[in-house]
Amino acid sequence: MSDHASYAANPEQSRGRLFSTGSSPTRSAFQRDRDRIIHSTAFRRLQNKTQVFLHHEGRHFRNRLTHTLEVSQMARSMARALSLDEDLAEAVALSHDLGHTPFGHAGERVLDEKLARFGGFDHNVQAIRVVTRLENRYAEHDGLNLTWETLEGILKHNGPLTDKSGKPVGKYRKDGLPVGLDDIPVSEDLQLWNYASLEAQTAAIADDVAYNSHDIDDALRANLILLRDLEDVPLVGPIVNEVLSLYPDIAGDRQAHEVQRRLITRSIEDVIATTRSAIAGAGIENIEDVRNSGQMLVRFSDEMAAAEKGLKGFLFERVYRHKSVMQLVGEAEGMVARLFDQYLSSLEMPGRWGIAAKAAPNDAAQARVVADFVAGMTDPYAIDEYVRLFDARQ
Template identity: 50%
Template sequence: MPESQNWTFKQQFAPYAADFRNSRGRQFPEPEARERTPFQRDRDRVLHSGAFRRLEYKTQVFVYHEGDYYRTRLTHSLEVAQIARSISRSLGLNEDLAEALALAHDLGHTPFGHAGEDALDTVMKPYGGFDHNVQTVRVLTLLEQRYASFDGLNPTWETIEGIIKHNGPLIDRDGVGDVPPIITELDSKLSLQLSGFASAEAQIAALSDDIAYHAHDIDDALHADLFDIEIMRDVPLIGPIVSEVMESYGTLSRAKMVQEIVRRLIGAMVEDLLGETRRRLLEHRPNSADDVRSVPVPLIAFSAEMEEQNRTLKAFLFHNMYRHYKVNRMASKARRVVTDMFELLMAEPNCLPAQWQRTGNDQPGQIDDTKQARLVADYIAGMTDRFAVIEHARLFDLNAKT
């Protein structure tokens, strides 16, 4: 970090927190702001990005026209950020970094939620596959076009590391692992320590993601009448909460009962995470952010009992929500939209908008199939649900305006 910086405020952190004053900087050096820390600037750049705005019309499970109530990637990201900030504050960690990571973690998601990602990954298998977390890295370092001096948002090392390790280390201690090319390239420039865990703030953002989607998936599923409250009474973790709420507030309206259940579920998961994390901090006693990275297990974690309950709850949601026939029908439509567009744009790249067409090195207007596939994937992944439906009609409906 440049020595000339003189931020006008001070903040106390735990010794194992990511301190902005010790940031490893950015890929492309640039002057830092006097009134905002580097991590605050990362957060602000995410908030002002086109990819973040588009999350408003990218859905989690339900397609956008199903109703205004259901979560979108935008509302999900805001909920994750709120949970991440609260946990970070309780542990004396850097709230700004945790918030930046929480807000950025879904920037690479496709339209139509997991159905859209599955479809894009299937058609991209011959070309390296598709993963929304890797796509988020592409958005942050390449695809956002807002600054004159560089592509992407040029986030700090700590933000890039946190996004890349959202699901943990990419390679083992012996250097074995499957690392996507864009991350290999970044690692060669930034030395991202791919065999270690990310910062405590990044670990918090990842688990806040789990907490948020459990809570809002239950909320959305009950709102959509995919299953009834009573069926959850036998499910670990959520079952005791349902029973407590129903016994305490038997005459409560269904809407309020659902919100009370969701609120208590979030509280139970956060409380467990804080308890287990404090136990691990006492066991490993990290004295710096680098100590957090070198510990062979994550320091931010749920207890073993909560992990097992989470797995059971995920299985319940998988069978009762994600495989519900209404969701299956939406997912089927989504897969067709994504697959149709990919196949057509690969076969006829001149149908891409002008700004998305490239000139190859060998012959004008041509690039190799792998690069073309990644270009088409970037184009489709950036679409909102609504735009994907409209673009599909433009490409396949003879009566649609082009």
């Protein structure tokens, strides 16, 4: 820890795991968390889960695994520059998408609607369920038995869920807190009202940087947009004009890569400079100062944040809502909805899932088991199940 800042998370001062483990002579507590996540079944499944475009559209588009690895790399880079614990940043980054359903946000929307009367579906809480309950390979306990700090980061990397009085804040202000927060096995209270570590915040903003740059890359590959369509778009427009001026005659994919790498670099450099200033300005001396600061300290500058919002707006209109994408999204939503309804009505699911559903004490518990099963599916498995159950060739 000698090369870490005083406000970095310290694995030697971790609040521990639910189940005690012996110390390791070669790895810190956060390194062990990272390794447990990488070796989990849920992590491997990410390679066959959609990011933005559906899995079967093409082999060169990003999936949840490639996205997760890119987020992890960026989180480590920023953590190193800020003298934070890189291993905790990496652990949170590697696990941040473990709760996502097949077919991207389309599957999540369906499960949220299907579970509306039972508290809905939230992918951050689902990620916690995956690492604390659904992964079941260890002899002595369910889950991965991660440290308090990693669980805190998974749940709160985007900020607090409540204020100090327990009132929902942020995106939860409208519909209330997601169900399941009172059922998280953890060594200590996760303190929903305060901020997670700087390492977790680093993973969160790395997710934004990765989305912005790589969704542009995938959209260009899919011919949903052309590079010149980006010339007047906030944040990326000046970079596009710079690249086209410097390299007017090289192949389009090389131009696109030059844009992507510059966008990533400038975004990360902006975050590092802004965060250093924010830490100094807030008088942060230790990790409890971070948690009680009342603000996200790892952030874009105001100018970059405004431009990034403009870029997101462009991507939403021109990429995520493109008619070809929306057609596939509609098909995916219909598939997930029919699968959920079929499993809930029959309770016929393989292995432990069917056993758990049939033993569930009430409708809410049955629906949650079905949601756990469906959420864990890869895209190809969901398609295979759909064909098997409904003979989709009809």
